[in-house]
Amino acid sequence: MKNQEGKASVAGRELTALMILVVATNAFLIYPQYVSQSAYEAAWMEPIVSGALTLVLFYFVEWLMRKYYPQLDIVEVSKEVFGRVIAALLAMLFAAYFICTTAMVVREFTENVIMTVLPATPILLVGAVFMGAVGYIAYAGLEGISRTAYIFLPILLIGLVGVCVATMNWWHPAMLLPFWGTGIPRVLTGSLEYSSVFSNVLLLTIIYKHAHNPRQMRRIGSVSVTVSTLLLCLLIITYHMVFPAVESEQVSFALYRLARLIYLGPFFQRLESVFIFLWVTAATVKMAVTLWCSAYLLGKAFGWPTYRPGIPILALLSWSIAMWADSWVQVVDLDGRYLLRWGWTVVFVLPIVVLLLGVVGRAFKGSTGEPGERRRRRRGITHA
Amino acid sequence: MLSKYASMLKRLITVNESVLDEQFTLLDDESDTSYDEDGNKRGPEVIDFDTDENKTQTAKRPVSMRQFIRRGAALYNEAVRKAHVGQDDDLPVSIDQMKARLERFFHLPQNKDVVIREFSVGVHAKQPWRGLAVFVDGLADKTVINHDILERLMLFTQFIDDEPRRNMEYIQEKILTSNQTAMLEKWSEVIQAILAGSTVVLLDGCNGALSVETKGWEHRSVSIPQTESVVRGAHDAFTENFRTNTGLIRSRFRSEHLVTEIYSVGNLASTDVAIMYVHGMTNPKLVREVRRRIEAIDVDYIDSPGVLEQFIEDEPRMIIPQVLSTERPDRVAASLAEGYVAIVVGNNPFVLIAPVVLYSLIHTSEDANLRFYAGTFIRGLRWISLFIACLLPALYVAVTNYHPEMLPTDLMLAIAGSREQVPFPVIVEVLLMEFAIELIREAGIRIPSVIGPTIGIVGALIIGQAAVQAGIVSPLLVIVVATTALAGFAIPNYELSMAVRISRFVFLLAGAFLGFYGVAILLCVSVVRLSMQKSFGVPILSPIAPTKASAKDVLIRGPVYSMNLRPSFLHPLRSWRQQPVTRPWSAPTGKRAGRKGNDQA
Incomplete structure (x- = not known):
């Protein structure tokens, strides 16, 4: 696994799987709870609106990257636009977002594991094992993570669809009415507020140069956003058909509640423990991606020859942040209030602003030659 | 006479330490450099076998790793040079x-x-x-x-x-x-x-x-495979003769493009190593890499492919093999036709195939001889066996310790009832049984063949009957362990089977400590490790991760007439192995030209 990062080249299918896993894993986190609070019976519409918004922005950013910044990532673009110092600050901001995301996810999943299957096990042990595995996977690099994502994607798909279908005998479609829930304005604002779960746009600006064939990026974005939207939507619809909206807004682990209800005869019941394979594999991959992104961005910003030594440190930092909150309620509150609600500014706004400023700046300066030439001139290297 | 008795008496009541000195003790040979019986008398030949490498290092001063390697290399090179003194000379006339x-x-x-x-x-x-x-x-x-x-x-x-x-x-x-x-x-x-x-x-x-040329030593004749038996397929296997083995391969793969390069490996005693590949079809880069790794071996002696593979594998510390070892000439011939490279090592009944992907360790040569339904079925059975052999004991421990609620009530009560008499925790119970099974397995290999059947009876008695009656293990656990052992035997590759045997214990501990959570975490880590592993430049999980266009010959076995392309992860020079339409006379299958994905490779 030594020094793979410099030559990481990932195939389209694996990148698609990676993006689906990163987004769809939110089905196990507090996303269903918050969209339920926001839109009640119409909560299932919010992932659709957010997904559509993401898709439009994805196409736009992909066009910008392809036209103006091929072979560059967001940090390299920032360096070109703002110089090294501001680029480093921006990279630190992105990395901080990823570290906080990792911390929140590890704490939420650790609490979920303790709550559901290991009630007597110390949280530090469960979290340490989790973080160790995540660190190891992130250490493997983007190729390793994306290949793992591709292998585990069928488990996620089968598991999520399975848990929805297996609760069919509890479905009450009438509970999806009234159709517009809390009303169209609340649905739209909720969709925007909680759209940060679709981190495809930010990921695109980081992994664009690692795509085996960048021309496939538009397809990768379309498939990943569509599939993850459908998965989130399916889970929320099922959740609301099984539990009333008023009740669902108070529960932070929708999938577990659904899994507990499964009863397909005396031999297929109480299968929530089986779904731990689903949560753990998906969460591990998601956290590995966020951890890798933070290390990669910091490495790029500060000119580290390799990001790998940063992985254990950042893993430890994430774990420390994760254990900061006193209780599960506090974690859910912090995540919902800050990361989930304002994450869209980092996930969508910031990368687009950076890219647009770069384009505008280039137009004003009348830069000629190939994109990225200034940076390469400064470094004295030439890309093939 | 009196003194004689006095001496005897003295020996009876006193300790004479000189008796101990009479025993031979092997130490450094400082003065004698001859192997004659009367070692100190030098014979007519003066041969300096007292090389520096044989002397015990007495220097205690710590040295850097670089110095240590440099010194070791110098000593080894000097020893090799001394062993071959005069061999580069021309022949004399007299x-x-x-x-x-x-x-x-x-x-x-x-x-x-x-x-x-x-x-x-x-x-x-x-x-x-x-x-x-x-x-x-x-x-x-x-x-x-x-x-x-x-x-x-x-x-x-x-x-x-x-x-x-x-x-x-x-x-x-x-x-x-x-x-x-x-x-x-x-x-x-x-x-x-x-x-x-x-x-x-x-x-x-x-x-x-x-x-x-007068080679004529005794060796075993060609006989049936010992570890890769099939019902439908060839029944000959390699034997302990280098040239017979290369001949067996060539007799199956009759092509003028099949090249056999022979190298000599070993400084003290040389062993012939043959690299076989199909010129114009196998990727030359792969052949060069195999050649480079074999030529880089600088050792005194290599006897078997099992040793050689540890010198040429990408990561010998990995638990999964990175070359395929087979005793079947038909499997080697089929692999050569796909674009693999075969390595024949000395007089040994196993031939190596490189590179290897994980899926080919589950395949057998019989799969291709059966209809694709049957081939897919038995292949699927082997995949299930792989997971059972690796995970079943761990899942049993996890369920009984941490997740009993997922069991049907009747089954849970049955398990609890069967465990009522057992004084140990589940993990101890499982470890005892697994240890017994491993013991029987190992003893079954080493035991003389005349008493071989006894081991089955003894094993069955110990595990099946006596252990349960003695209240050491529960009856259900016997079924779990026996099923696991059977699943292990269904894995066709011996080295993969060994890897699974070892992994099983690691998963068992993970399941015992953290239930399904521990097993799932370990599974994630294992998959990542595997996904990053390469065999001669080919990712070991190809063509699934990374995804490559491939014929239906990975998890399942597709129809032979539709598998038109060679494995793309080998990057062969000839990617098509047959016509796109191989059954033009057949109405139902005549139009079938393989998967679309194949054509994009």
Whole structure:
């Protein structure tokens, strides 16, 4: 696994799987709870609106990257636009977002594991094992993570669809009415507020140069956003058909509640423990991606020859942040209030602003030659 | 008489420490450099075997790793050089000098294996022309030597020329009827030829030696495979003969493009290593890489493919093998046709195939001979076996310890009832049973064949009956462990089976400590580790991760007539292995041209 990062080249299918896993894993986190609070019976519409918004922005950013910044990532673009110092600050901001995301996810999943299957096990042990595995996977690099994502994607798909279908005998479609829930304005604002779960746009600006064939990026974005939207939507619809909206807004682990209800005869019941394979594999991959992104961005910003030594440190930092909150309620509150609600500014706004400023700046300066030439001139290297 | 009894009495009641000194103790050989029985008397030959590498290092001063490696390399190179002193020289002209050199090289007269037969060429010659026939007793065929070399040279040879060199060429062309002869100029060539079973003929006055192929040592004949048996398919296996093995491969793969490159590995005792590939089809980069890794081996001795593979694997510390070891010529021939490289190592009944992907370790040569439904079915069975062999005990422990609620109530009560008499925790119970199974498995291999059936009876009695009745294990656990063992036996590759045996214990501990959570985490880590592993530049999880276009020959077995392309992860020079439409006369299948994905490879 030594020094793979410099030559990481990932195939389209694996990148698609990676993006689906990163987004769809939110089905196990507090996303269903918050969209339920926001839109009640119409909560299932919010992932659709957010997904559509993401898709439009994805196409736009992909066009910008392809036209103006091929072979560059967001940090390299920032360096070109703002110089090294501001680029480093921006990279630190992105990395901080990823570290906080990792911390929140590890704490939420650790609490979920303790709550559901290991009630007597110390949280530090469960979290340490989790973080160790995540660190190891992130250490493997983007190729390793994306290949793992591709292998585990069928488990996620089968598991999520399975848990929805297996609760069919509890479905009450009438509970999806009234159709517009809390009303169209609340649905739209909720969709925007909680759209940060679709981190495809930010990921695109980081992994664009690692795509085996960048021309496939538009397809990768379309498939990943569509599939993850459908998965989130399916889970929320099922959740609301099984539990009333008023009740669902108070529960932070929708999938577990659904899994507990499964009863397909005396031999297929109480299968929530089986779904731990689903949560753990998906969460591990998601956290590995966020951890890798933070290390990669910091490495790029500060000119580290390799990001790998940063992985254990950042893993430890994430774990420390994760254990900061006193209780599960506090974690859910912090995540919902800050990361989930304002994450869209980092996930969508910031990368687009950076890219647009770069384009505008280039137009004003009348830069000629190939994109990225200034940076390469400064470094004295030439890309093939 | 009195003193004798006094001495006996003294020996009875006192301790004489000099008795201990009479025992032999192996220490450094500081003064004696000869292997004669009376070691301190030097014989006529002075051979310095007291090389520095054999001396115990007495320096205690710590050195850096770089220095340590440099010093070790220097010592090793010096030892190799000393062992081959004089072997790069040309042959002398005098027969006496030749004989003296041979006696020195082969450590005669202590060494009784090497025979130096002196003779005179021609019955009617005016003056006897002295010659030597040198061979290793036991390696060379004596009938060939007697009839085709000595008899012809001693009785039927008459020279018409006085020039020794020309006479030697005359012998090679006209006298000796062996199918392979070669003229040798250097001592190293002579020594290698003799050790390979050839007979070397040396004549007085001629500074060349004639090597005559007389290989004829005893070996097992071609028999049925021991570890890769099939119902439908060939029943021959490799044997302990290098040339028989290469011949078996070539007899199946009759192509003029099949190339066999032979290398000699080992500084102290050389072993033939053959690289076989199909010229114009196998990726040359792969062939070069295999060649490079084999040529880089710088050791005294390599005997078997199991040892050689540890020198050429990408990551020998990995639990999964990175080359495929097989004893079936048909499997090697099929792999060569796909674009793989075969490595034949010495006189050993296993041949290596490189590179390897994880899925091919689950395949057998029988899969291709069956209809694709049956091939897919048994392949699926093996995949399930792999997961059962690896995970079932861990899942049992996890369920009984941490997740009993997922069991149906009746089953949970049954398990609880069966465990009522058992005094141990589940993990101890499982470890005991697994240990017993591993013991039986190992003993079954080592036990003499005449009492082999007994092991089955003993094993069945211990595990099936006595252990349960004694209340050491629960009956359900017997079923779990027996199913796991059976699943382990269903894995066709022995090395993968060994890896699964070891992994099972790791998963077991993970399941015991953290239930499904621990197993899931370990599974994630294992998959990541596997996904990053390469075998000769090919990711071991190809063509699934990374995704590559592939015929239906990975998890399932597709119809042969639709698998048109070779594995793309091998990057062969000829990607199509057959016509796109292979059954044009057939209405239902005639239009079938393989998967669309195949055509994009």
